[in-house]
Amino acid sequence: MPRTIFVGDVHGCADELEMLLERVDLRTPDRLVFVGDLVGRGPEPRRVLDLCLRAGARAVQGNHEHRLLQWRDTPGHARVSRSLRSLVEDPRQLLNERHWIWLDSLPLWLELPEHDVLLVHAGICPGRPIAAQAPEALLTMRCVKTDGQPDARQPDLRRGEALWGTRYTGPPHVVFGHNAQTGLQLHAWATGLDTGCVYGGQLTAMVLGAGAAVPGPEQRRAALVSVQAKRAYVHIDEQD
Secondary structure (H helix, E strand, C coil), X not given: CCCEEEECCCCCCHHHHHHHHHHCCCCCCCEEEECCCCCCCCCCHHHHHHHHHHHCCEECCCXXXXXXXXXXXXXXXXXXXXXXXXXXXXXXXXXXXXXXXXXXXXXXXXXXXXXXXXXXXXXXXXXXXXXXXXXXXXXXXXXXXXXXXXXXXXXXXXXXXXXXXXXXXXXXXXXXXXXXXXXXXXXXXXXECCCEHHHCCEEEXXXXXXXXXXXXXXXXXXXXXXXXXXXXXXXXXXXC
């Protein structure tokens, strides 16, 4: 039976992605789904996109894809951020038309009703329907402040702030990435899969059988597969 394989932030780590797909034994009927930030920071973003295209993968837009598309759509092409520079300046990494078409197709969220899962890159504000979420929150949030508003910072627990996943109640279950500093997050109704591969951590996938719901936090660990990064490509203090 086909499986759904959710993959955390790849950030151009093509070797690690290949190792992970080999470890999960990716097969033709399986569905491969990414939480965004496929490009940026790491060594081989173009190769990562080629792997996605060959596999027929689906993904949501991460903040790095969003920035890249903004750069492409800016008249005169304003200076691109350092983390994405290789994609527009290095002849070996320049994107072709197929890459741009695929990146243009990426939504800000993706619903997978057969698993009762909502896929976003960074997070959602608890208590708001997905259509009412601000794009900036979907792309960058890490915490909710005491007034319930989203914030891209790590939470200040002394001020009553919290990781958004601790305050969210489903259904649906939300699968996300973006927060390498916190790492793996296994909340009752949310799973964070960014385990910091580009910073020397791991690349992590969650594997669900056909039609399976996301298990509870303790049982969920059995559905996770990780590979160790070959090295730290950037320092974690540079994350955004």
